[in-house]
Amino acid sequence: xxxxxxxxxxxxTRMEAVADGIQVPIRPxxxxxxxxxxxxxxxxxxxxxxxxVPFDMPHQNEDGRLWDLLYMFSLSAxxxxxxxxxxxxxxxxxxxxxxxxxxxxxxxxxxxREVTLRAVIGPxxxxxxxxxxxxLFPDED
Numbered sequence: 173x174x175x176x177x178x179x180x181x182x183x184x185t186r187m188e189a190v191a192d193g194i195q196v197p198i199r200p201x202x203x204x205x206x207x208x209x210x211x212x213x214x215x216x217x218x219x220x221x222x223x224x225v226p227f228d229m230p231h232q233n234e235d236g237r238l239w240d241l242l243y244m245f246s247l248s249a250x251x252x253x254x255x256x257x258x259x260x261x262x263x264x265x266x267x268x269x270x271x272x273x274x275x276x277x278x279x280x281x282x283x284x285r286e287v288t289l290r291a292v293i294g295p296x297x298x299x300x301x302x303x304x305x306x307x308l309f310p311d312e313d
Contacts, residue, residue, distance in 0.1 A: 185297050197213055198212040206246050217309060218308055229266065241289075244259055244261035245291055257291055261286075272309075292305070
């Protein structure tokens with residue numbers, strides 16, 4: 173069977189993932205400010221954990237947290253020639269015992285976590301091959 177004869181039996185587009193809240197599109201202006209020229213999407217888990225401001229940290233703001241994550245991604249991406257990379261950044265979070273295997277204490281401060289995330293570049297959607305970046309946990313697809 174030639175690959176051109178394959179029939180798609182199921183698909184889930186990025187547009188559907190955004191509509192379902194599985195992926196969060198990032199405003200182009202903030203991505204551009206961080207040095208990123210392609211559309212960027214975060215998985216809901218990454219967005220909720222590292223971009224949303226924790227209730228007990230009102231001195232922070234969402235745009236600042238997002239910019240930190242995107243800027244550290246952009247620095248790593250400049251040194252990467254592949255379509256998949258892991259990168260790290262530090263994020264302030266309350267020490268509530270909700271640490272993941274992708275986090276460790278940053279600079280000896282338990283309120284500051286060094287986080288490892290993954291970024292992949294691929295098509296924007298099934299019907300649009302233009303490049304887009306997805307930032308996710310290292311074991312997410």
